[in-house]
Structure formats: structure tokens, C-alpha cells
């Protein structure tokens with residue numbers, strides 16, 4: 001058994017971290033790498049490092065490493081910007097591919113920024129597009145011949161419910177629509193195979209399960225046969241075929257690099273590159289199998305010991321991502337009390353206590369100790385203390 005790989009992470013002693021689905025912890029390899037980038041590549045190498053330290057190639061090189069975790073071939077994934085921006089780029093490109101159609105389908109389980117970005121794009125385009133937001137269970141039936149693009153997040157950020165990506169992609173293609181998957185809660189959590197699904201595009205972030213650190217750059221995947229045709233709505237110079245020719249007109253690169261926009265965040269990309277070492281030699285099937293063991297144990301223990309909590313994630317482990325959520329009326333305060341006891345999960349409005357299971361650094365013993373703490377918060381009504389009721393800006 002190759003998991004957990006706890007030595008690859010620098011976790012504070014005593015903390016049980018069940019929030020790697022929101023912000024992954026610090027991989028042990030990151031500080032050394034970041035420090036070398038700063039003191040050697042930046043301080044000493046100065047501007048020469050764009051060439052000599054491979055900075056210019058980093059977005060595509062790291063993209064290939066992320067690609068391995070989502071079933072994407074080399075040369076089909078590139079890093080940069082934030083996920084919100086990548087959602088915008090992917091949807092804009094999809095609408096260009098189906099210029100005669102006017103409907104975008106998404107669901108009410110999607111992360112709000114994806115919907116905000118979509119609405120912003122549609123109103124800027126001002127071509128009469130509409131965003132059709134349906135319940136997650138109704139997505140398949142909402143896809144008809146008027147749909148230009150289906151844009152969904154595979155794993156619901158609140159409940160962990162996982163879409164049947166292969167089936168929805170098939171339906172989208174039968175209807176002639178472009179399929180975009182947001183893999184924010186999938187990459188590094190569940191096995192993903194964009195090649196087998198055949199979806200045109202995918203996007204995701206890297207500060208969640210991939211442990212790239214706060215503000216780590218996002219990724220975008222384009223199916224290889226479409227790369228040379230995809231129209232970059234954000235025509236930045238780094239996506240130009242020859243950025244240093246400084247031509248007045250934009251000509252997109254023929255590679256996936258056409259979806260780069262501006263100067264990449266080298267320090268953050270280097271941190272992510274080092275963070276990805278923790279995945280070497282592992283398959284996502286192995287990681288997922290270990291995650292299922294942890295989450296099944298957690299659910300069984302909570303069911304037995306914390307009757308006030310109601311499971312809102314699917315019971316079938318194959319129908320959920322790598323997180324488990326419980327509804328509880330005093331969920332916010334209960335989570336604050338739990339965090340004060342060094343068991344860190346998070347809260348999502350209106351009443352959801354959310355726990356992420358990340359087998360790279362968690363064991364079943366951690367899971368049992370977390371439930372011990374949770375049981376104590378509930379049985380001693382620690383959530384009823386005033387100090388745990390003060391709402392922070394980030395929950």
C-alpha cells in the first residue's frame with residue numbers, strides 16, 4: 001500500500017485536516033522549490049530565467065502533469081489565471097463553435113462563480129443567448145437541439161453529488177452541443193477520463209485536491225482535434241503564436257498555449273509543480289479506492305454516534321466525490337467548535353458541514369478521531385457557545 005504519503009506533507013501537529021477539498025495543505029517539497037525559484041532563478045537569474053529556468057515553458061509543462069490526472073494526453077492542458085477566467089474562456093470558445101445556437105445549460109448545483117461568469121459573458125455578447133439553469137437531476141432532459149453548450153461541474157461543491165459525466169457528455173453530443181466539464185472537485189479526487197468521455201473542454205483549479213496553494217493557477221483542457229480551431233476570446237499576448245514578434249495583429253498559437261492569456265505566475269506555478277510530486281507513481285483509481293474507505297468509515301461512525309446530523313451526500317460512494325456533507329441546524333457554530341478542537345472542515349450555507357477526504361495524508365485513525373471530536377461537540381452542545389456563533393468572512 002502506497003497510501004497515505006504523509007511524509008510528503010507538512011501538516012501542523014495535532015491537526016486533522018478535512019478541508020483539502022477547499023485548500024490543500026502544504027506539500028513538504030514546496031518551500032524548498034519556492035525558495036530556490038526566488039533566490040536562484042529570480043534573484044540571480046533575473047530576466048534570463050524566462051529562458052534558462054524554463055519559465056516560459058512552465059504553463060504547458062505543468063499542464064501535462066495535471067493532464068495525467070484527468071486522462072488528458074500531453075499537449076492538451078495549459079495552466080494560468082483563475083478558474084473563473086478559464087470558465088469564461090471555455091464557454092466563449094464553445095459558443096463560437098455553435099454560433100447558430102442560443103442556449104447554455106447548467107444546473108443549480110453549480111458553483112456560483114461559473115454561473116456569474118456565464119451570465120457576464122452572455123450579456124457582453126448581447127446576441128440573445130440564455131442560460132438555462134435546471135436541477136442537477138433534470139440536466140439530461142434539458143439538453144435539446146437549441147443548446148450550444150452544456151457547462152457543468154462534475155462534483156457538487158456542497159453535497160459531493162457526482163454527475164454521470166460519460167452519460168451527460170453522450171447526451172450533449174447527441175443533441176449537437178459542446179460539453180464543458182468543470183473538474184474543480186474532481187481533479188485529484190476521483191478518476192476522470194476526458195479522453196474516454198470525449199468532452200470538448202474541461203477546466204479546474206489546483207488549490208483544492210491538487211495542493212497548489214492559495215491562488216494556484218487554474219487549468220484548461222481542449223480535446224486535441226479542436227485545439228487548432230478553438231477561438232480564444234481572451235486574446236492575450238502569451239497565447240499569440242509569436243509573442244516576441246510583437247505583431248500588431250493577434251494570431252493564436254497552434255498549440256494549447258493559445259489559451260494562455262498574460263504573464264504566468266511563476267512562483268505559484270513552481271509551487272504547484274512541486275506539489276504534484278506527491279502524485280507520482282499513483283493512479284487515480286488507487287487514490288479513489290482509499291478515499292472511499294475513509295468516507296465510508298466516516299459516514300458509518302457519524303450515523304452511529306451523531307444522530308443529530310443528516311447525511312446530504314449520496315450514500316453510494318460511486319455517486320459522490322471525495323467529500324461528505326451533513327446538514328445540521330447549528331452547522332456553522334458546530335464547525336467552529338470542531339475547528340477549535342483542531343479538526344478542520346468547513347461550512348456551506350445554509351446548514352451544511354462539509355468534510356473532505358484526502359487519502360494522500362489521512363488515515364482511518366484520523367477519521368475515527370475526527371468523529372470523536374464531532375460527537376463531543378454535539379453531546380456537550382459546544383456549538384451553543386457565543387464565541388462559535390460569530391460569522392467569519394470566509395466560512
Ligand SMILES: *Cc1c(COP(=O)(O)O)cnc(C)c1O
Pocket residue numbers: 082083084085110111113114153157182184185205218
Ligand atoms: C472552487 C471553484 C471555483 C473557484 O474559482 P476561482 O476563480 O478559482 O476562485 C470555481 N468553480 C468551481 C466549480 C469551484 O469549485
